[in-house]
Amino acid sequence: MSSERPAAGEPSEVLAYLLKHAHQRLMALADTALAPHGLDRKEFGVLRVLAAGEPLSQQALAGLLGVDPTTMVAVLDALEDKGIVTRRPDPADRRRNQIALTARGQATNAAAEAAYAAAEREFLAPLAGAEGGELRRMLLALVAVEPPPSKGA
Amino acid sequence: MSSERPAAGEPSEVLAYLLKHAHQRLMALADTALAPHGLDRKEFGVLRVLAAGEPLSQQALAGLLGVDPTTMVAVLDALEDKGIVTRRPDPADRRRNQIALTARGQATNAAAEAAYAAAEREFLAPLAGAEGGELRRMLLALVAVEPPPSKGA
DNA sequence: TATTGTTATACTCTATAACTATA
DNA sequence: TATAGTTATAGAGTATAACAATA
Numbered sequence: 001m002s003s004e005r006p007a008a009g010e011p012s013e014v015l016a017y018l019l020k021h022a023h024q025r026l027m028a029l030a031d032t033a034l035a036p037h038g039l040d041r042k043e044f045g046v047l048r049v050l051a052a053g054e055p056l057s058q059q060a061l062a063g064l065l066g067v068d069p070t071t072m073v074a075v076l077d078a079l080e081d082k083g084i085v086t087r088r089p090d091p092a093d094r095r096r097n098q099i100a101l102t103a104r105g106q107a108t109n110a111a112a113e114a115a116y117a118a119a120e121r122e123f124l125a126p127l128a129g130a131e132g133g134e135l136r137r138m139l140l141a142l143v144a145v146e147p148p149p150s151k152g153a
Numbered sequence: 154m155s156s157e158r159p160a161a162g163e164p165s166e167v168l169a170y171l172l173k174h175a176h177q178r179l180m181a182l183a184d185t186a187l188a189p190h191g192l193d194r195k196e197f198g199v200l201r202v203l204a205a206g207e208p209l210s211q212q213a214l215a216g217l218l219g220v221d222p223t224t225m226v227a228v229l230d231a232l233e234d235k236g237i238v239t240r241r242p243d244p245a246d247r248r249r250n251q252i253a254l255t256a257r258g259q260a261t262n263a264a265a266e267a268a269y270a271a272a273e274r275e276f277l278a279p280l281a282g283a284e285g286g287e288l289r290r291m292l293l294a295l296v297a298v299e300p301p302p303s304k305g306a
Numbered sequence: 307t308a309t310t311g312t313t314a315t316a317c318t319c320t321a322t323a324a325c326t327a328t329a
Numbered sequence: 330t331a332t333a334g335t336t337a338t339a340g341a342g343t344a345t346a347a348c349a350a351t352a
Contacts, residue, residue: 009205011198011218015273016183018292019176020218025296026169045164052162059333065164066174068321074334095328097332120168126294135291139171141279143178156324211311221344248310248351309352316345322338329332 026123033119037112038082042067043074047101048086051109055100057090061144084108177277186272190265191235194221195228196263197265203238204262206252210243240283 011017027041028080034044045065050056056064062072076099079085084105088098126133164170180194187197189281198218203209215222229252232238237258243249254262277285 006203009202011202012293012296014201014269015276015289015292016176016179016194018289019172019179019199019328021296022292023169023176025298026172028351029171030275040209041169045167048167049162049164057339058208069334070322071320071338072232089328090333093333116167123168126298127291131291134287136168136171137278138288139168139175139283140165141169142276143165143174145178146280212309222311223313224343243310246310246352250311290343307352310350311348311352312350313348314346318343319341321340323336324338325332325336327332328334329330 029119029123030116033115034112037108037115042053043079046075048113050101051106055098057096079134156254181273182276183269186268189267190261190268196232199228200262201266203254204259208251210249
């Protein structure tokens with residue numbers, strides 16, 4: 001089969017190329033999995049962080065997810081419009097918004113988690129049984145080199 | 154404090170997050186490694202493909218690297234300005250440009266390859282000896298699911 | 307008529323700066 | 330004075346559409 005290309009100079013020899021395209025493939029699978037639940041990837045990221053713990057401020061969310069606080073505004077606007085999160089002024093510091101999941105948000109998150117997990121399984125299908133876990137562990141080690149700057153928490 | 158974070162809801166549990174940030178870290182290292190040679194990542198990708206084989210058309214290059222042909226125009230403009238590649242009309246089909254490395258381009262590529270390889274080693278340093286190879290193999294399997302659409306070749 | 311390369315345009319994503327309201 | 334959130338703006342990066350030259 002001529003589709004095999006072990007030739008020198010192949011872009012797939014470059015690790016950055018492999019990471020980019022692996023990421024792109026998983027993004028496409030995740031988009032497809034999340035779309036029926038009315039979520040995009042960024043919204044899903046916010047949702048699952050909120051579902052795991054207490055309400056957080058917008059900047060705390062932004063810090064945890066490694067995005068700009070200004071980016072978070074639009075994400076939360078969308079989630080609020082969908083009735084998935086609520087914004088409330090923090091009683092202890094009224095400059096801050098407490099972002100909390102609604103009941104509907106919790107249900108949406110449960111469904112979206114399941115859908116995203118299925119997308120990851122499909123993505124990892126080409127690997128042998130335990131290799132998915134190994135991949136995850138390796139990537140975690142590579143990313144953990146410099147911990148994300150946790151701002152005001 | 155506890156830099157370990159096994160808490161539920163962590164973004165690092167999400168494979169897409171890990172792939173994205175691993176990619177970003179390698180990109181940053183590659184940018185730093187390539188900058189002294191006057192190249193960015195995209196230009197380096199073109200260079201090493203050309204260095205490995207015969208001159209190619211712009212669309213063949215774009216197809217191999219998985220980018221849009223219109224994107225390739227600007228990349229080649231920059232490489233041509235730097236005296237690293239030449240554009241010549243293909244005698245067999247004058248619609249096509251034969252993109253070839255100059256002597257200087259070959260030297261630049263050799264230096265850039267070494268610099269990029271060092272960046273990959275630094276990136277993979279957190280992993281045990283053979284794990285880098287395993288990571289590469291796994292990513293290749295994940296990416297090879299659907300072969301890139303090789304157009305006119 | 308179809309294809310290669312080019313240009314101009316638009317779109318996505320994200321970051322920067324300035325503003326408000328609170329502290 | 331400093332911080333949380335908001336808004337407007339600008340900057341990468343990339344794709345889409347129309348065009349010229351060639352087949």
